[in-house]
Amino acid sequence: MWNSFGFEFINFYFIPGLVLGCIYALGAIGITLTFSILRFANFAHGETMMTGAYLTWTVMAICSGVLGFAVHPLVAAVPATLLVVLLFLVTDRYFYKPFRQADTIKVVMASFGMMLIIRSAVQVIWGPNQLTFVPGIAKPNAYLKDWSGSIDFLLLIPNKHLFIFVGTIAFMMALSYLLNKTRIGKAMRAVSDSPDLAHVTGINVDQVIRATWIVGGACAMAAGVFLAMDIQMLETTMGFRMLLPMFAAAILGGIGKPYGAVLGGLVIGLAEELSAYPWIGDGPLLSPGYKTGVAFAIMVVMLIVRPQGLFKGRSF
Amino acid sequence: MDFGILLYVLSLLTVGGIYAIFALGLNVQWGFAGLFNVGIVGFAAVGAYTYALLTTAGSTYHLGGFGFPLPFGMLVAMITAAIVAGLIGLICIRLRSDYLAIATIGIAEIIKLIFKNETEITNGPRGINKIPRFWEHFSEERFYSSWPLSWFGTPEAWDAFFNSLPNWWWQPFFASTVLLIMYVIYRMLERARIAPWGRMMTAIRENEPAARASGKNVTARRIEAFVIGAAIMGLAGALFAQHLRLIEPTNTFDPAKVTFLVWVMLILGGSGNNRGAMLGAFLIWTIWSASELIITGAIDLLIDIFDGVDMGSLRTRAGFLRMMLIGLLLQVILQKFPRGILPEVRPASPKGIK
Amino acid sequence: MSKPILSLNSLRAGYGQTEILHDLSMFVQPNEIVAVIGPNGAGKSTAIKSVLGLLNISQGSVELHGEVITNTPAAKVVELGISYVPQNQNVFVNLSVKENLEMGAWTRPIGIPERLNDMYALFPDLAEKRNQTAGSLSGGQRQMVAMAKALMVDAKILLLDEPTAGLSPKYRSEIFETIQKIKNTGVPVLIVEQNAKQALAVSDRGYVLVDGANRHTGTGVDLLADREIARMFLGGGH
Numbered sequence: 046m047w048n049s050f051g052f053e054f055i056n057f058y059f060i061p062g063l064v065l066g067c068i069y070a071l072g073a074i075g076i077t078l079t080f081s082i083l084r085f086a087n088f089a090h091g092e093t094m095m096t097g098a099y100l101t102w103t104v105m106a107i108c109s110g111v112l113g114f115a116v117h118p119l120v121a122a123v124p125a126t127l128l129v130v131l132l133f134l135v136t137d138r139y140f141y142k143p144f145r146q147a148d149t150i151k152v153v154m155a156s157f158g159m160m161l162i163i164r165s166a167v168q169v170i171w172g173p174n175q176l177t178f179v180p181g182i183a184k185p186n187a188y189l190k191d192w193s194g195s196i197d198f199l200l201l202i203p204n205k206h207l208f209i210f211v212g213t214i215a216f217m218m219a220l221s222y223l224l225n226k227t228r229i230g231k232a233m234r235a236v237s238d239s240p241d242l243a244h245v246t247g248i249n250v251d252q253v254i255r256a257t258w259i260v261g262g263a264c265a266m267a268a269g270v271f272l273a274m275d276i277q278m279l280e281t282t283m284g285f286r287m288l289l290p291m292f293a294a295a296i297l298g299g300i301g302k303p304y305g306a307v308l309g310g311l312v313i314g315l316a317e318e319l320s321a322y323p324w325i326g327d328g329p330l331l332s333p334g335y336k337t338g339v340a341f342a343i344m345v346v347m348l349i350v351r352p353q354g355l356f357k358g359r360s361f
Numbered sequence: 362m363d364f365g366i367l368l369y370v371l372s373l374l375t376v377g378g379i380y381a382i383f384a385l386g387l388n389v390q391w392g393f394a395g396l397f398n399v400g401i402v403g404f405a406a407v408g409a410y411t412y413a414l415l416t417t418a419g420s421t422y423h424l425g426g427f428g429f430p431l432p433f434g435m436l437v438a439m440i441t442a443a444i445v446a447g448l449i450g451l452i453c454i455r456l457r458s459d460y461l462a463i464a465t466i467g468i469a470e471i472i473k474l475i476f477k478n479e480t481e482i483t484n485g486p487r488g489i490n491k492i493p494r495f496w497e498h499f500s501e502e503r504f505y506s507s508w509p510l511s512w513f514g515t516p517e518a519w520d521a522f523f524n525s526l527p528n529w530w531w532q533p534f535f536a537s538t539v540l541l542i543m544y545v546i547y548r549m550l551e552r553a554r555i556a557p558w559g560r561m562m563t564a565i566r567e568n569e570p571a572a573r574a575s576g577k578n579v580t581a582r583r584i585e586a587f588v589i590g591a592a593i594m595g596l597a598g599a600l601f602a603q604h605l606r607l608i609e610p611t612n613t614f615d616p617a618k619v620t621f622l623v624w625v626m627l628i629l630g631g632s633g634n635n636r637g638a639m640l641g642a643f644l645i646w647t648i649w650s651a652s653e654l655i656i657t658g659a660i661d662l663l664i665d666i667f668d669g670v671d672m673g674s675l676r677t678r679a680g681f682l683r684m685m686l687i688g689l690l691l692q693v694i695l696q697k698f699p700r701g702i703l704p705e706v707r708p709a710s711p712k713g714i715k
Numbered sequence: 716m717s718k719p720i721l722s723l724n725s726l727r728a729g730y731g732q733t734e735i736l737h738d739l740s741m742f743v744q745p746n747e748i749v750a751v752i753g754p755n756g757a758g759k760s761t762a763i764k765s766v767l768g769l770l771n772i773s774q775g776s777v778e779l780h781g782e783v784i785t786n787t788p789a790a791k792v793v794e795l796g797i798s799y800v801p802q803n804q805n806v807f808v809n810l811s812v813k814e815n816l817e818m819g820a821w822t823r824p825i826g827i828p829e830r831l832n833d834m835y836a837l838f839p840d841l842a843e844k845r846n847q848t849a850g851s852l853s854g855g856q857r858q859m860v861a862m863a864k865a866l867m868v869d870a871k872i873l874l875l876d877e878p879t880a881g882l883s884p885k886y887r888s889e890i891f892e893t894i895q896k897i898k899n900t901g902v903p904v905l906i907v908e909q910n911a912k913q914a915l916a917v918s919d920r921g922y923v924l925v926d927g928a929n930r931h932t933g934t935g936v937d938l939l940a941d942r943e944i945a946r947m948f949l950g951g952g953h
Binding site: 234237243248 | 767769789790793794799801804805806807808809810814817818819821822824864868
């Protein structure tokens with residue numbers, strides 16, 4: 046029964062919500078890991094995401110400009126990831142490590158400062174104007190359109206969204222493998238539980254911290270590139286705009302619970318997009334200008350009602 | 362040339378003074394009560410918009426034309442900011458520092474969103490302009506045509522009078538007003554600090570479980586500090602609106618420029634110290650302002666040397682370079698001089714011993 | 716008297732400027748269980764932590780097999796074969812029993828499957844529950860996990876900080892039995908205990924700590940029989 050409600054709802058509200066949710070989910074994973082293993086809210090996470098997207102753009106530009114061939118964003122993202130991870134590691138070494146044993150406030154302040162430093166650096170290097178990431182209008186995937194049309198369940202999903210879905214699932218599987226089947230992954234979970242116990246168990250906490258930044262960096266990269274692929278452009282407020290919803294997703298899922306972060310991300314992405322749907326009457330339920338308020342409202346409610354989140358992470 | 366420097370110094374004092382008021386407000390929240398408020402820009406916006414809406418002339422684009430006296434506008438700005446803070450405080454005050462930071466930054470963004478979306482009231486993204494500036498407003502027709510100025514002369518006479526003045530005549534008055542307000546707030550906060558209220562805040566900050574155990578209502582005191590600090594920030598926001606005369610919801614209230622700068626000012630000057638707040642404000646503002654001159658001058662020099670360089674982009678990018686340097690300055694301060702220039706000044710806690 | 720495995724020699728140590736241990740000396744020989752008892756605040760836990768490099772040692776030394784390891788960081792100390800079970804938060808609550816044990820073997824990652832089987836043999840309860848999260852176990856079982864985890868590194872000596880705190884009598888006895896089993900596998904045990912009576916009953920020797928220094932020492936049997944100590948601790952149990 047693919048009536049007009051279903052078609053419109055799924056294709057113009059639900060699927061975009063899912064896409065946004067995937068982006069939030071990936072970003073939130075990085076935040077929840079940093080929050081639980083390094084014990085602070087990393088305000089610079091959004092800007093790092095953005096840097097990843099800009100670096101990917103540069104790689105693509107170099108390839109097509111200097112080397113003469115076009116390269117898919119996901120391929121260009123690979124060398125960019127190395128740079129982003131490097132950025133995270135350097136930032137940690139010089140700006141966060143000094144505050145490991147100090148008040149949380151200091152390191153949060155430092156990350157707030159990093160947020161501005163990174164954003165300003167991007168603005169200096171790439172300029173404040175919008176850049177096109179992928180030109181043109183994304184057309185729905187032909188195979189999917191034909192197949193879904195034939196079973197009367199028309200789905201119009203452009204390739205970029207399909208990449209994002211598949212990419213997110215692949216990422217999650219890799220993450221799950223890392224955390225449950227590898228030594229360093231289990232150590233990350235151990236440090237997240239209790240850094241003191243990890244220390245006296247002989248676990249190399251520095252190594253775990255480095256691994257956290259690497260994984261976080263990879264997640265941030267993925268989120269940044271997917272976002273750029275989705276909105277097809279780059280602009281210097283991208284990072285900050287994503288920051289709050291990602292924090293909200295991490296808190297919703299439970300700090301330290303990567304699966305929670307994913308669920309949180311999906312919920313918030315869907316909530317944002319679905320809030321614009323005309324549930325009652327003709328106009329959108331919530332004026333689209335207030336979309337970002339949705340994430341924030343959910344977060345505040347969680348902090349008051351159930352601060353440990355859905356999956357019972359730490360509430361500190 | 363001399364005049365130019367004098368006017369420049371006056372503007373440094375004015376804007377520095379406004380930031381000093383922000384910093385004093387933040388010191389109440391952070392220095393006294395240990396509240397990590399990263400949403401300063403939100404309270405500034407509330408204060409600024411309240412003042413603007415109450416005092417601007419009528420307009421088809423936004424609410425206005427109430428004709429309230431300017432000081433009244435500033436007072437209501439404080440009250441509105443205080444009320445908003447009170448509501449926020451009731452919900453969020455118990456949150457741990459990181460969470461409070463996230464919550465306050467979120468609230469500030471929501472506040473800006475509201476101002477951006479309620480276009481009927483606020484003219485949305487285009488903002489409100491022609492905000493009357495205290496003292497300068499006298500030279501506007503709608504003010505000298507009505508009381509009290511109308512008691513002292515006819516509109517024509519006033520018109521001629523104001524035309525005869527140099528166009529910067531109001532600056533010393535405005536600067537003095539800002540500095541006076543700053544001083545009054547400073548004195549009031551100093552008195553509060555040594556008063557029983559201030560001592561109680563110290564006790565709570567140093568040993569919260571003990572304070573609770575001896576029956577002190579920690580939550581209420583914290584909310585008080587939050588509200589008072591916010592009211593001060595609201596006032597600063599109203600003054601800020603007067604300084605700029607045009608406000609709009611996104612660029613004017615950029616957390617990078619307002620929230621961050623005020624934090625750097627407080628940390629550099631010495632948090633927990635009212636004088637430190639003011640010192641930090643003037644110092645950082647002077648550095649910020651002077652760096653603009655230096656960088657612009659350097660760019661002009663570079664452009665002279667290298668012909669054909671794209672001037673425009675270099676200048677805008679230079680602005681971001683400044684922000685980057687201030688960010689690095691903060692990191693250096695956090696690591697090398699975390700206590701700031703002036704030391705934290707705390708009255709002895711009521712029990713005498715920690 | 717054989718050469719001690721672990722010795723603390725005239726230690727002055729504390730946190731920052733505060734000194735908690737004043738000229739403390741004690742040692743543990745191979746194949747023995749040594750109990751450290753004393754009133755609250757005497758510095759018993761602090762004495763153990765001083766071995767782990769968690770304190771600031773200003774004077775004196777800590778030696779392992781005669782080699783000085785004073786102020787060595789915890790991770791290195793564990794590598795050298797000193798295993799420590801803290802009083803609180805001694806298991807990773809979100810990891811399974813098996814994963815806890817695997818983490819215990821971090822500094823010696825080779826041959827884990829064999830050692831896992833050894834642990835399951837020593838602690839049969841854990842074998843059943845190996846895939847359950849440690850946080851879902853009872854207090855007594857968690858203590859078992861904590862001890863097994865500590866033993867995964869081919870420990871040369873095991874340091875236990877109040878292992879029976881808050882446990883039911885059944886588990887208390889089980890823990891003390893397990894400690895004897897551990898000693899019999901060749902790992903000496905140093906145990907800090909509030910539960911003085913039961914601890915001394917299984918120990919070969921004991922130290923009574925008061926105000927950060929060693930007041931009495933002797934064999935377990937002698938200390939148990941000592942009237943002054945009985946008076947100090949009123950039976951030593953809770």
